[in-house]
Amino acid sequence: MNKPVSIDWSQLGFSYMKTPYRYVATWKDGKWDQGSLSEDNQLKISEASSALHYGQQCFEGLKAYRTKSGQIQLFRPDQNAKRMQESCKRVLMPEVSEEQFIDACKQVIKANADYVPPHGTGATLYLRPFVIGVGDNIGVKPAPEYIFCVFCLPVGPYFKGGMAPVNFTVSQYDRAAPYGTGAAKVGGNYAASMYPHSLAVKKGFADCIYLDPKTHRKIEEVGAANFFGITKDNVFVTPDSPSILPSITKYSLLYLAEHYLEMKVEQRDVYIDKLDEFAEAGACGTAAVITPIGGIDYNDRMHVFYSETEVGPVTKKLFDTLCGIQFGDVEAPEGWIIPVE
Ligand code: PLP
Ligand code: COI
Numbered sequence: 060m061n062k063p064v065s066i067d068w069s070q071l072g073f074s075y076m077k078t079p080y081r082y083v084a085t086w087k088d089g090k091w092d093q094g095s096l097s098e099d100n101q102l103k104i105s106e107a108s109s110a111l112h113y114g115q116q117c118f119e120g121l122k123a124y125r126t127k128s129g130q131i132q133l134f135r136p137d138q139n140a141k142r143m144q145e146s147c148k149r150v151l152m153p154e155v156s157e158e159q160f161i162d163a164c165k166q167v168i169k170a171n172a173d174y175v176p177p178h179g180t181g182a183t184l185y186l187r188p189f190v191i192g193v194g195d196n197i198g199v200k201p202a203p204e205y206i207f208c209v210f211c212l213p214v215g216p217y218f219k220g221g222m223a224p225v226n227f228t229v230s231q232y233d234r235a236a237p238y239g240t241g242a243a244k245v246g247g248n249y250a251a252s253m254y255p256h257s258l259a260v261k262k263g264f265a266d267c268i269y270l271d272p273k274t275h276r277k278i279e280e281v282g283a284a285n286f287f288g289i290t291k292d293n294v295f296v297t298p299d300s301p302s303i304l305p306s307i308t309k310y311s312l313l314y315l316a317e318h319y320l321e322m323k324v325e326q327r328d329v330y331i332d333k334l335d336e337f338a339e340a341g342a343c344g345t346a347a348v349i350t351p352i353g354g355i356d357y358n359d360r361m362h363v364f365y366s367e368t369e370v371g372p373v374t375k376k377l378f379d380t381l382c383g384i385q386f387g388d389v390e391a392p393e394g395w396i397i398p399v400e
Contacts, residue, residue, distance in 0.1 A: 064173045068180035071215030073346060078211055080170035082163040086153050086205035094163060096170050102206065108193040109202040114247040115192035117146035120345045123168045123184040123399060125175050126387030131168055131399040134385045136161050138307045142244060143188060149243040151201045152190050163209045168399045174213050178386060185214040217346035218265050222370055222378060224353030225265035227281060229331060230255040233272040241302030252282040268355060270331060271300060278329040284344035285309040288329060288337035289373045299326040308343040315380050331357055339371035340364045349378040
């Protein structure tokens, strides 16, 4: 029996909160078991787990939304399931089927339904699926066993202030290499981003922007979100690179900009010394949603886009359309919304 929850939904940021139930499945002898819900938020694993030593793991992030009528729904979970399969392949882990992935998410949401924030608060239930290589192993080779787990927590904005613009600085460091693991959602990319992130925060920025590792001339992405810009003639532009995470939010915005807002869209190179082409810019992702970028600091010069304090009109329209769909207030393209019955 769940205890009644008393949470000030408006005060939530992006911090861990233990919720009552998580889903845990195990892969052994060539197959995943059917998994079950657990009240224990501790995993007991071998000291020789390859996830601990060699980073053989991956994760996902998606959200459950409460609609006006009180229903709960998921936004494009099939896309997260597919991306997790790609991440698993990249680090030689067994894939979780789309069906098991979505079923695990639904079980966790239903068991923790009291933690899905009410409609209108802007808060959501964040789901964190992950796969880790476990079992006794010391050589640099795939683990003998794996755990697939999904836990959840209610969240508010990832960047402080939500829809308020934030400033980023350009990192001299790289998070991923060409032909490396940048396009997979594996922990090593995030470990590599923690030091550059800490330097950015020390200088007063919300996070850093990474440039392409080969030439350091083109924007790749932010540590936990993709980049987009709106040109002065209203084109939605986002970088095209094999070493960035293929953001589900970014692909959704490309579709919405073209089909809902009748904008031209482009995936192409975005040069750091040509930011003048943009009237507005933003960071997009599941956690970041759409976070307007006030300005980017590069070579000790701050390039301001629309404003450091106000949200640009196109960014606002994209935000309203995306969130309208996610929360069930705007009609979604077919197949984007999966109800949690
Ligand atoms: N880029 C990175 C490095 C991320 O961690 C995320 C978050 O998942 C994104 C981009 C955005 O991806 P998505 O929109 O699928 O959440
Ligand atoms: C997400 O947006 O789901 C992410 O994974 C970003 C992050 C918190 C690492």
